[in-house]
Amino acid sequence: MIVVHIDHDRGAIDPLSLQALSAACSLEDTVVAVVATDASLPDASYAELREFGASEIRIATHPGLADFAPAATARALTEVVAQLQPAAVLAAGSARGNEVMAHLAAMLDLPLATDCTSITLGADASTVTRARWGGNLLEEAEVIASLLLASTLPHAYAATPASAAGTVTSWQPELADADVLVRVVDRVTPSGSGGVGLGEAKVIVSGGRGVGGPEGFASLDELAELLGGTVGCSRVVTSAGWRPHAEQVGQTGTKVAPDLYIACGISGATQHLAGCKNSKTLIAINTDPDAPIMKVADYVVVDDLHAVLPEVINALRH
Ligand SMILES: Cc1cc2nc3c(=O)[nH]c(=O)nc-3n(C[C@H](O)[C@H](O)[C@H](O)COP(=O)(O)OP(=O)(O)OC[C@H]3O[C@@H](n4cnc5c(N)ncnc54)[C@H](O)[C@@H]3O)c2cc1C
Numbered sequence: 001m002i003v004v005h006i007d008h009d010r011g012a013i014d015p016l017s018l019q020a021l022s023a024a025c026s027l028e029d030t031v032v033a034v035v036a037t038d039a040s041l042p043d044a045s046y047a048e049l050r051e052f053g054a055s056e057i058r059i060a061t062h063p064g065l066a067d068f069a070p071a072a073t074a075r076a077l078t079e080v081v082a083q084l085q086p087a088a089v090l091a092a093g094s095a096r097g098n099e100v101m102a103h104l105a106a107m108l109d110l111p112l113a114t115d116c117t118s119i120t121l122g123a124d125a126s127t128v129t130r131a132r133w134g135g136n137l138l139e140e141a142e143v144i145a146s147l148l149l150a151s152t153l154p155h156a157y158a159a160t161p162a163s164a165a166g167t168v169t170s171w172q173p174e175l176a177d178a179d180v181l182v183r184v185v186d187r188v189t190p191s192g193s194g195g196v197g198l199g200e201a202k203v204i205v206s207g208g209r210g211v212g213g214p215e216g217f218a219s220l221d222e223l224a225e226l227l228g229g230t231v232g233c234s235r236v237v238t239s240a241g242w243r244p245h246a247e248q249v250g251q252t253g254t255k256v257a258p259d260l261y262i263a264c265g266i267s268g269a270t271q272h273l274a275g276c277k278n279s280k281t282l283i284a285i286n287t288d289p290d291a292p293i294m295k296v297a298d299y300v301v302v303d304d305l306h307a308v309l310p311e312v313i314n315a316l317r318h
Contacts, residue, residue: 001030005091016092018159025053036073038066050166059170069183074103076173093151117156134251134274203229210265214242219309250275268293
């Protein structure tokens with residue numbers, strides 16, 4: 001049996017958690033989905049967990065779990081582990097999923113294998129393939145532990161329907177004050193995002209140093225809005241304070257997989273490509289035909305982005 005930590009945003013299941021659920025279903029028949037919350041989930045979320053193979057759904061209910069609380073969630077998972085003695089605990093290899101799993105590993109004093117692309121379970125040791133160095137290196141590792149703790153690399157596993165019973169039970173975990181010290185207590189909606197998060201955006205218009213400054217992003221904001229997408233950026237941009245870190249794409253930002261990624265004035269450093277290489281179509285606009293991104297893009301425009309974007313916007317408006 002495998003336990004899967006399911007992340008959610010105010011009841012809406014994280015799509016990456018469904019990928020982790022599918023990874024678990026490919027390994028074992030019995031998969032227990034564990035969700036931490038202060039209330040129950042919407043019916044649609046239970047239905048989704050059943051549709052993607054949860055044999056059982058356990059809801060850890062506690063006021064301290066009203067929003068993302070990594071240590072408290074991990075503490076709740078320790079109770080499930082003690083009760084069910086699973087072969088593995090999996091989670092999505094998102095920043096949040098990895099944080100919960102890191103707490104769990106520390107609490108159980110066990111190793112954690114993050115960003116796995118394949119997993120073979122064994123009695124006393126499991127074999128995993130992990131993405132390292134922003135996905136540029138695949139490492140095969142043996143994890144010597146009777147309980148495997150692992151996260152799945154975003155988009156390495158497809159969320160595959162596998163209908164299951166998904167019986168629901170809930171319990172109140174015992175949380176100490178220290179467990180709820182770190183938790184989300186407030187949310188601020190970023191301006192100009194149109195409410196679409198980077199992770200789920202189908203279209204991302206992303207800017208790098210070549211944009212030239214914060215005011216240069218006006219045309220990227222406009223294009224993103226016209227295409228029903230959102231704006232992303234490189235680390236140079238967030239380091240300079242032109243845009244918030246929440247918009248950073250890459251190894252130390254968000255890993256995205258939109259239908260369309262438009263890279264404007266971004267050179268294509270490996271750490272940036274680590275975050276956008278799963279885009280279905282990548283268009284690069286760059287003055288330098290030899291920039292690394294030009295070699296990986298599906299379509300390239302060798303020109304000044306400040307000349308190209310107004311023309312594209314104009315064409316879309318008329
Ligand atoms: C440990 C580590 C983690 C990192 N994590 C990340 C990460 O998560 N995300 C990330 O992005 N980076 C990350 N980096 C930084 C990364 O190595 C690069 O420094 C960064 O991605 C470069 O950003 P850039 O492409 O915007 O800038 P540059 O490399 O300076 O490229 C600017 C590009 O703009 C083009 N340009 C200039 N003017 C124009 C114009 N008018 N029109 C069109 N094109 C123009 C230039 O030809 C150039 O190709 C990380 C680095 C390290 C060491």
